Each structure stands twice: as C-alpha cells, then as structure tokens.
Amino acid sequence: MRIHGLTLLALVGCQAPGPAVHPGAPPAAAMASVAPATDTGGSAAGDLGPVQGAPIEAALTSPPVVPPPTGRKVPAKVVVNLEVRELTLPISTGVDYTFWTFGGTVPGSFIRVRQGDTLEFHLRNHPDSKMPHNIDLHAVTGPGGGAASSFTAPGHESRFTFKALNQGIFVYHCATAPVGMHVANGMYGLILVEPPEGLRRVDREFYVMQGDFYTVGKYREKGLQPFDMQKAIDEHATYVLLNGSEGALVGDNALKARVGETVRIFFGNGGPNLVSSFHVIGEIFDRVYAEGGTRYQENVQTTLVPAGGATIVEFRLEVPGTYLLVDHSIFRTFNKGALGMLKVEGAENKGIYSGKEVDSVYIADKAESDEAIATAAEGLKAGTLTTEQQIEAGGKLYAGTCSACHQAEGQGLPSVFPPLAKSDFLMADKARSIGIVLNGLSGKVTVNGADFNSVMPPMSQLNDDEVANILTFVRNRFGNTGEAVSAAEVKAVRSQTPRPPGAAH
Amino acid sequence: MSALVLAWLLAAPAPVVVGPGVYRPLFPADPALATVPVAAFRLDVTPVTEAGFAAFVAAHPRWRRDRVPGIFADAGYLRHWASAEGPGAGARPDAPVVNVSWFAARAYCQARGARLPVEAEWELAAQAGDHGPVGRDEPGWTQRILDWYARPAALPGPVGQRPPNHWRVQDLHGLVWEWVEDFNQAAAAGDRDAARFCGAGSVSSTDKDDYVQFMRVAFRSALAGASTASSLGFRCAEEALP
Numbered sequence: 001m002r003i004h005g006l007t008l009l010a011l012v013g014c015q016a017p018g019p020a021v022h023p024g025a026p027p028a029a030a031m032a033s034v035a036p037a038t039d040t041g042g043s044a045a046g047d048l049g050p051v052q053g054a055p056i057e058a059a060l061t062s063p064p065v066v067p068p069p070t071g072r073k074v075p076a077k078v079v080v081n082l083e084v085r086e087l088t089l090p091i092s093t094g095v096d097y098t099f100w101t102f103g104g105t106v107p108g109s110f111i112r113v114r115q116g117d118t119l120e121f122h123l124r125n126h127p128d129s130k131m132p133h134n135i136d137l138h139a140v141t142g143p144g145g146g147a148a149s150s151f152t153a154p155g156h157e158s159r160f161t162f163k164a165l166n167q168g169i170f171v172y173h174c175a176t177a178p179v180g181m182h183v184a185n186g187m188y189g190l191i192l193v194e195p196p197e198g199l200r201r202v203d204r205e206f207y208v209m210q211g212d213f214y215t216v217g218k219y220r221e222k223g224l225q226p227f228d229m230q231k232a233i234d235e236h237a238t239y240v241l242l243n244g245s246e247g248a249l250v251g252d253n254a255l256k257a258r259v260g261e262t263v264r265i266f267f268g269n270g271g272p273n274l275v276s277s278f279h280v281i282g283e284i285f286d287r288v289y290a291e292g293g294t295r296y297q298e299n300v301q302t303t304l305v306p307a308g309g310a311t312i313v314e315f316r317l318e319v320p321g322t323y324l325l326v327d328h329s330i331f332r333t334f335n336k337g338a339l340g341m342l343k344v345e346g347a348e349n350k351g352i353y354s355g356k357e358v359d360s361v362y363i364a365d366k367a368e369s370d371e372a373i374a375t376a377a378e379g380l381k382a383g384t385l386t387t388e389q390q391i392e393a394g395g396k397l398y399a400g401t402c403s404a405c406h407q408a409e410g411q412g413l414p415s416v417f418p419p420l421a422k423s424d425f426l427m428a429d430k431a432r433s434i435g436i437v438l439n440g441l442s443g444k445v446t447v448n449g450a451d452f453n454s455v456m457p458p459m460s461q462l463n464d465d466e467v468a469n470i471l472t473f474v475r476n477r478f479g480n481t482g483e484a485v486s487a488a489e490v491k492a493v494r495s496q497t498p499r500p501p502g503a504a505h
Numbered sequence: 506m507s508a509l510v511l512a513w514l515l516a517a518p519a520p521v522v523v524g525p526g527v528y529r530p531l532f533p534a535d536p537a538l539a540t541v542p543v544a545a546f547r548l549d550v551t552p553v554t555e556a557g558f559a560a561f562v563a564a565h566p567r568w569r570r571d572r573v574p575g576i577f578a579d580a581g582y583l584r585h586w587a588s589a590e591g592p593g594a595g596a597r598p599d600a601p602v603v604n605v606s607w608f609a610a611r612a613y614c615q616a617r618g619a620r621l622p623v624e625a626e627w628e629l630a631a632q633a634g635d636h637g638p639v640g641r642d643e644p645g646w647t648q649r650i651l652d653w654y655a656r657p658a659a660l661p662g663p664v665g666q667r668p669p670n671h672w673r674v675q676d677l678h679g680l681v682w683e684w685v686e687d688f689n690q691a692a693a694a695g696d697r698d699a700a701r702f703c704g705a706g707s708v709s710s711t712d713k714d715d716y717v718q719f720m721r722v723a724f725r726s727a728l729a730g731a732s733t734a735s736s737l738g739f740r741c742a743e744e745a746l747p
Binding site: 098229 | 579581584647648651652654655656659682716719720722723724726727728729732733734735736737
C-alpha cells in the first residue's frame with residue numbers, strides 16, 4: 001500500500017490517464033510518413049532486443065569527470081548502485097551548506113549507458129540521513145520516472161528496473177516532497193544514454209551542471225548557512241553555481257585541455273528555479289545538441305538550458321588561455337558565483353587571436369586562490385585577525401573587484417579613474433572611504449591635485465569584512481601607510497546609510 | 506540500573522493535556538475530512554529516552570536487539586547501543602532513544618499502559634507555537650523547523666532542552682522524528698484519485714505552503730513497521746483523565 005502513497009508524495013510529472021493527443025493532431029501513422037529518413041524512431045525503436053552477457057556494474061564518476069564510452073554493440077544489463085548522502089560541504093569560501101547528494105557530490109554521479117540497456121537501479125539512503133529520498137530519472141519511460149519505486153527511508157535501499165528506450169542526455173533528481181527543497185539542496189545529476197553507434201569521437205568530455213541555491217545569509221556570508229524556503233519560493237537565488245560550489249571549476253579545479261583538441265561538455269541544469277543562458281566566453285560552440293536532443297545546431301554563441309534539462313556542446317580549441325563558463329544572465333556570474341574555467345594550453349596562434357589576456361576583467365576574484373580570504377575569515381571569527389591577514393585577503397579581493405578601474409598597482413587611469421597609490425584623498429578620511437566603497441561616488445573630486453568627474457558604482461554587495469580587508473589593503477600598499485579598517489567600522493557606516501528597498505542588501 | 510538513571514526516570518514529567526483542537530491533514534482521506542476534530546488527550550512532554558527504553562528492554566528481553574524477530578525490527582534496531590543490554594556507559598541516558606521500530610515503540614507504550622499518539626493527535630500538538638495553538642504565523646516558526654531538517658542527522662542531544670510550546674510539550678521539532686500509530690495514513694489514502702499524482706505541487710494537498718508538514722508526511726510514508734532510523738524516536742500518549 002505504501003507505494004501508492006509514495007507516488008502521491010513524490011509529486012512527479014503529470015500523467016494524464018489515456019492518450020494525450022491534441023485535438024486535430026494527425027494520427028501517428030501520418031506523422032511517421034512525413035518524418036525525415038534520419039528519424040531515430042524514438043522509444044518505439046529503442047528496444048534493441050534481449051540483454052546479452054553478464055550484468056555490468058555501471059562505472060559512476062564524480063563531476064567534472066565523465067565515464068568512458070560504453071563501447072558496447074549489444075544490449076546489456078547494467079547495475080547502478082547510487083547512495084544518497086546528506087553532507088555539509090563548502091558552497092563558497094568560508095561558507096558551508098548542508099547538501100543532499102546522489103553519490104556525495106553536487107551534481108550527483110554521472111551515469112553512462114547505451115540505448116536498449118536494461119538498468120537495475122539500487123538506490124541506497126545512508127543510515128545517517130535525516131530525510132527519505134527517491135530518484136526520478138528523465139531517462140525512464142514509466143509513470144514517475146522511478147520516483148514511486150525508489151522512495152527510500154534512511155538506512156534502507158530500494159531497487160527498480162527499467163529499459164533505456166530513448167537516447168540522449170537526461171537529468172535525474174530527487175522527487176520527494178517537498179520536491180523543490182530536495183532539488184535546491186543539490187539532488188540532481190545526469191544520465192547519458194548513448195545512441196547504439198555511440199557518440200562521435202572527441203578528445204575530452206566534461207560534466208558540468210548548474211543549480212541555484214537559497215541561503216538565509218546573504219551571498220558569501222560566512223558560516224554554516226541554512227536553506228531559506230521563502231527565498232526559494234520567491235525565486236531569489238543567493239547563489240547560482242556550476243558544480244555546487246564557487247570553487248568547483250576555478251583555479252586548480254579548472255577544466256583542462258590543449259590547443260587542437262575538441263571538447264564536449266555535458267551541461268545540465270538542476271534548477272530548481274532558474275533557466276540557464278549557457279555561454280563560454282571566448283568560444284563558439286561548433287555543435288549544440290539543444291535540450292539534449294538527437295540533432296545538433298551549429299555555430300552557437302549561447303544556448304538556453306531549462307531547469308530539469310541538459311544539453312551537449314562540442315567545440316574545437318584553437319587558441320590557448322582561460323575560457324570562462326558562465327550563465328550569460330550575467331549578474332549570476334558576477335554576483336552569485338556562476339563561473340567555471342577551462343584552461344587551455346598549447347601554442348599561440350596570433351593569426352587567429354592577438355593574444356592579449358583580459359582575464360582580470362572577467363574572472364574577478366575567482367582567478368586567484370581564495371585561501372587568504374578564508375584565512376582572514378577564520379581569523380575574524382576566532383578573534384585573531386591580524387592586519388597582515390587583512391592585507392593578504394584584501395589584495396585578492398582588490399584584484400577581482402577594484403583593479404579593473406583603479407588598476408593593478410593602484411595608479412588609476414589619468415582623468416578617468418582616480419589613483420589609490422599615494423592618494424591624499426583616500427588617506428584623508430577613513431570613514432569617507434568606507435562610505436564610498438559601500439555607496440559609490442559620482443561628481444567632481446580632486447585627488448593628488450588632479451580633477452576627476454566620473455561615477456563609481458556602489459560595492460554594497462561586498463560583506464563588511466571584505467570591505468574592511470580591501471580598504472586595509474589599499475591603505476597599506478601602493479605607497480600608503482595607515483591603520484587597519486575593521487568589519488565593525490564598515491558595519492557602522494553601512495547601518496547609517498539608508499537604501500531604497502531592493503538595493504543590494 | 507544505575508542510581509543516576511533511576512533518578513532521571515523518576516524525574517520525568519507526567520504527560521500533559523493537549524487539545525481539544527482541530528487538525529487539518531495535508532492529504533485528507535476524504536474531502537469531507539478536511540478538518541479533523543481531535544479530542545483532548547495526554548502526551549508525554551518529551552520523547553522516550555535511552556534510559557527509559559533500556560529499562561523496558563531489561564524488563565522485556567524479547568525486545569533486545571539480539572532476540573527481536575526480523576519482522577518486528579530491521580537490522581538497524583538499536584544499532585547505536587554498545588551492547589544488546591543497553592546504550593553503554595558513554596551514552597547520555599537523557600537522549601531520546603532512536604533506531605527503534607514502530608512495533609517496538611508500540612510495545613513500550615503498551616507496557617506502560619499507554620499508546621502511541623495517532624497522527625492527528627501528534628500533529629495537533631506539533632502545530633502549536635510558543636504562544637498559541639497554531640504556530641505557523643509566529644515569526645520564524647517555520648524556518649526554525651526547516652533549519653533542523655536541513656542539518657545532517659547526528660545522534661541527538663538530551664531531551665527537554667527546548668522551550669515548551671503552547672501545550673507545554675517539548676521537543677516536537679528539532680530533536681528527532683517520531684513514530685505515530687497510523688504512520689502510513691497518507692500512504693493508505695491511496696491512489697483513488699489520479700489528480701493527486703499530477704503536477705509539481707500536488708493539487709490535492711490542502712496547504713501547499715506547509716512545507717514542514719510535507720516533510721513529516723514524506724518521512725512517515727517512507728517507513729514500514731520494522732523500519733528504524735538514527736533520527737527516529739517516539740513518545741507515548743494516554744487518554745485524557747475523566
């Protein structure tokens with residue numbers, strides 16, 4: 001009996017009784033007769049006969065790694081063992097979040113099978129889990145996508161079997177009530193059903209998945225951050241991330257490839273709410289299998305990936321450097337974390353690209369290691385923060401947030417951006433400098449005898465400790481010497497500044 | 506039994522009266538039952554503790570983990586105990602007992618002359634806030650419960666550390682999940698109505714925003730009578746005194 005209740009609670013997709021045919025739609029036979037010769041035949045052609053050989057245990061991989069091609073020519077029985085873990089992991093530097101995961105990672109383990117395979121799916125829920133979980137695989141043909149059959153209490157295991165009838169790249173996710181919360185906590189991943197002949201050969205394959213996250217504290221507010229249900233309902237994401245963490249695909253964790261190689265990215269979007277405008281800065285997708293479908297579009301700049309959907313992109317690398325994976329709904333990249341890197345090594349080709357690196361404008365504070373920032377955050381929390389730690393962290397933040405205008409050595413740009421180096425204006429008034437960072441500045445100012453009449457936008461998205469570290473850095477570098485700025489001082493200035501509703505924080 | 510444990514058991518507060526009141530099930534078995542009147546009953550102030558359950562097992566050895574039949578308790582039953590006799594010297598006697606099956610919880614309450622609360626009773630008690638019989642409109646009430654759901658399960662701390670609610674009951678949220686007599690009620694409501702399966706918000710639920718109740722219904726419906734979990738305990742109920 002309880003199985004029925006599970007379906008009820010699983011809140012899976014709508015399965016209307018009877019055939020869902022639009023009024024006036026041509027009968028199926030007529031449709032078939034006009035279908036192109038290359039039609040794969042869909043699920044009707046997906047049963048490639050009985051399973052052959054001994055069962056195979058699926059090789060599951062953690063992102064960004066993709067399992068190798070199956071290389072099989074006949075249908076197999078594939079056993080999938082997937083374990084649900086509830087884990088507290090970093091979501092950003094100094095910020096932890098309790099993720100619910102398939103296989104211990106966000107996104108969950110990548111599953112790769114061949115069309116016509118029969119999957120024996122074992123879903124285990126770790127004994128230390130607090131919640132029941134299940135799985136709805138979009139690759140399943142059958143009500144609920146497996147959700148009802150896999151509803152699993154902590155410490156238990158459930159099993160179901162399905163035949164992968166349709167080829168393509170599919171999202172899987174948890175569909176336990178409340179579904180939105182389970183998905184928002186990271187319970188999604190991808191399953192690839194290869195066409196019978198396999199995918200075209202490429203040099204490298206990567207697994208990247210976007211998701212939006214909702215925390216009680218604001219973006220980068222330190223400590224363990226609980227899930228915020230109201231923000232999730234309102235669709236006000238605190239973070240939009242690739243592979244579940246701000247650091248997942250940057251710095252040492254960047255994807256790596258070489259000039260001359262063709263790469264394929266399986267890009268999924270777990271949601272729960274936001275649709276992704278997936279783009280790689282500096283590249284053009286040679287082929288996009290839009291929505292994970294069978295046919296490809298060529299020469300695409302940006303492709304839309306719906307929540308609960310996925311796509312396959314392929315492109316050849318001609319020029320070395322760092323390419324940025326972003327959601328081109330671009331505030332998500334610069335203010336919510338939706339950024340990854342593909343680092344490409346190899347010989348320059350000046351005939352294709354002159355080679356000037358403009359990474360600093362784009363990469364912001366993600367280019368460098370966040371270790372110094374984390375050290376300062378821990379020091380602040382423990383009450384042991386030193387001025388040197390603030391300067392170290394502030395330097396990293398400066399490179400990302402400030403250097404595009406004020407320049408790497410604080411020299412500014414004559415008549416456009418005022419200098420911070422040996423700046424009389426900066427050093428004259430500490431409280432004023434805090435206010436300018438938080439609230440911006442427009443209009444005429446005189447710095448070191450030169451007039452500037454420009455606009456600096458408010459940087460109120462920065463946390464109090466980040467502003468304090470940046471100001472401590474600029475007040476003690478570039479030929480300046482001054483006392484440190486504390487987070488408490490920033491907080492005091494921020495609290496005195498009224499902002500209209502809707503302004504950042 | 507140590508003197509400490511005995512003293513603690515004797516100090517456990519008597520059950521308190523909850524109700525009468527009205528409970529709104531998330532998935533009514535029948536549209537006519539959108540609200541369920543609940544008669545007054547008595548409910549334990551806190552969940553049953555390790556000490557309490559150890560005393561029960563000592564008196565009823567057939568509920569030892571090495572003797573209980575598999576149909577009454579799965580392999581996780583009392584797995585956190587140091588031995589079949591009890592939780593061990595290192596464990597807190599005042600922590601709620603977990604890893605107990607529905608059959609075992611029922612037997613405990615019966616041995617005491619009590620019973621498990623039914624879902625409507627438990628939910629009536631649990632919907633109370635700090636200041637009144639319905640807490641969901643009190644500031645921060647829902648988020649406080651969700652925060653607990655969002656923390657990974659660790660063995661729980663002692664009972665009785667949270668402020669009593671409107672009915673003077675403690676620990677209904679934030680410590681452990683709890684068994685109820687009719688835990689599979691929502692599941693048993695069944696699949697009569699295909700519309701229940703449809704869409705992202707379950708059209709048949711009475712309150713789509715009551716996420717905290719959603720979580721409990723989801724949890725209960727994942728269970729079978731022999732199930733155990735490291736975050737699942739129970740408390741007992743009794744009839745109201747005449």
